[in-house]
Amino acid sequence: MSPARILVFGRTGQVGSALSALDGCGAQITALGRAEADLINPSACIAAIKTHHPDAVINAAAYTSVDAAETDRDTARVINAAAPAAMARFCAAQGIPFVTISTDYVFSGKGTKPWTPTDLPDPQNTYGRTKREGEVAVASAGGRYAILRTSWVVSAHGRNFITTMVTLGASRDALAVVSDQIGAPTAAANIAQACVTIAKTLVSEPEKSGIYHLSGTPHTTWADVARMVFSHASITCDVQDIPTRDYPTAAARPLNSRLDCTTTRAAFGISQADWRVSVAGIIDQLNDKNEVISA
Ligand SMILES: NC(=O)C1=CN([C@@H]2O[C@H](COP(=O)(O)OP(=O)(O)OC[C@H]3O[C@@H](n4cnc5c(N)ncnc54)[C@H](OP(=O)(O)O)[C@@H]3O)[C@@H](O)[C@H]2O)C=CC1
Numbered sequence: 001m002s003p004a005r006i007l008v009f010g011r012t013g014q015v016g017s018a019l020s021a022l023d024g025c026g027a028q029i030t031a032l033g034r035a036e037a038d039l040i041n042p043s044a045c046i047a048a049i050k051t052h053h054p055d056a057v058i059n060a061a062a063y064t065s066v067d068a069a070e071t072d073r074d075t076a077r078v079i080n081a082a083a084p085a086a087m088a089r090f091c092a093a094q095g096i097p098f099v100t101i102s103t104d105y106v107f108s109g110k111g112t113k114p115w116t117p118t119d120l121p122d123p124q125n126t127y128g129r130t131k132r133e134g135e136v137a138v139a140s141a142g143g144r145y146a147i148l149r150t151s152w153v154v155s156a157h158g159r160n161f162i163t164t165m166v167t168l169g170a171s172r173d174a175l176a177v178v179s180d181q182i183g184a185p186t187a188a189a190n191i192a193q194a195c196v197t198i199a200k201t202l203v204s205e206p207e208k209s210g211i212y213h214l215s216g217t218p219h220t221t222w223a224d225v226a227r228m229v230f231s232h233a234s235i236t237c238d239v240q241d242i243p244t245r246d247y248p249t250a251a252a253r254p255l256n257s258r259l260d261c262t263t264t265r266a267a268f269g270i271s272q273a274d275w276r277v278s279v280a281g282i283i284d285q286l287n288d289k290n291e292v293i294s295a
């Protein structure tokens, strides 16, 4: 049997880049960027799916600037909700499995229990609300689909908490970092691999459609992630623990971002990676690209 042909939206992002890197590893990946398919124009996305007629579609594109979304609501809503909705409806009509990525930010952040896929979402910011609207539309499009919620995405590519810490840490003696948001970093490479596994499974097992969770393990805080980054990168920068209220931002962040990933393992055999191993590997990659200035 020839490998599954998978069409990816979001080529330049953290997960999109990791998906491109999987081309030839059990799937034939074609990744589209903004120039080929701008999500602000959902019909352009449908046209792209029509042109490529893939075996499955993975949407890794999103409006991910959490604070900017507060004042750029309409754009965030089209990209995070209307575009995936249109893709999912078209895929449903064509019988093509559709996989899209969502976020821990669809939850309220209350309590300490890890969120399961059936827990009731209650987003506290615009990014989370638009992502939730996308989830609802995709789930009700009538086709085979998966919504993979993840958290705290990290990679050696693009902007994320690790690259921010490496940049800031090089020029500071100390940094105040929130220590009351609990969750786990998730490597973009692990999310990409999971999306491909899920997409391929849905081709033959449509009954596995649904919402799933995937994050790294064990649970931690941003402050501890920062400490791990500085230690592994040999950057001398003291991390001071602060509560979220001392780091004011336009968008509210959930305190409890723990994701229960049990059903993802049960349905697809996908296990959670140790984020400390992922972060160490990412710093090694940044070192190879000379992007770490140890001081
Ligand atoms: N980053 C995180 O911490 C988390 C992310 N997620 C979710 O994971 C998924 C992947 O995120 P991640 O890889 O980190 O995202 P990035 O921010 O790294 O990349 C976003 C991608 O979306 C693309 N994009 C944005 N707007 C448009 C548009 N109008 N038309 C076409 N493409 C567009 C960007 O393209 P361009 O380069 O042209 O701007 C880029 O390729 C998203 O669904 C996100 O919501 C979930 C939890 C945490």
Ligand SMILES: Cc1cn([C@H]2C[C@H](O)[C@@H](COP(=O)(O)OP(=O)(O)O[C@H]3O[C@@H](C)C(=O)[C@@H](O)[C@H]3O)O2)c(=O)[nH]c1=O
Binding pocket: 064, 065, 066, 103, 104, 105, 150, 151, 152, 153, 160, 161, 164, 175, 176, 177, 178, 181, 222, 247, 253
């Ligand atoms: C730079 C910096 C950030 N922080 C805090 C702010 C924030 O609460 C936390 C993480 O910073 P970030 O900018 O990565 O946060 P943020 O962009 O909100 O990250 C989120 O992105 C979206 C797309 C998601 O879906 C989420 O899972 C999550 O990863 O660290 C500090 O406390 N000190 C600092 O110096």
Ligand SMILES: [Mg+2]
Binding pocket: 065, 066, 160
């Ligand atoms: Mg950010």
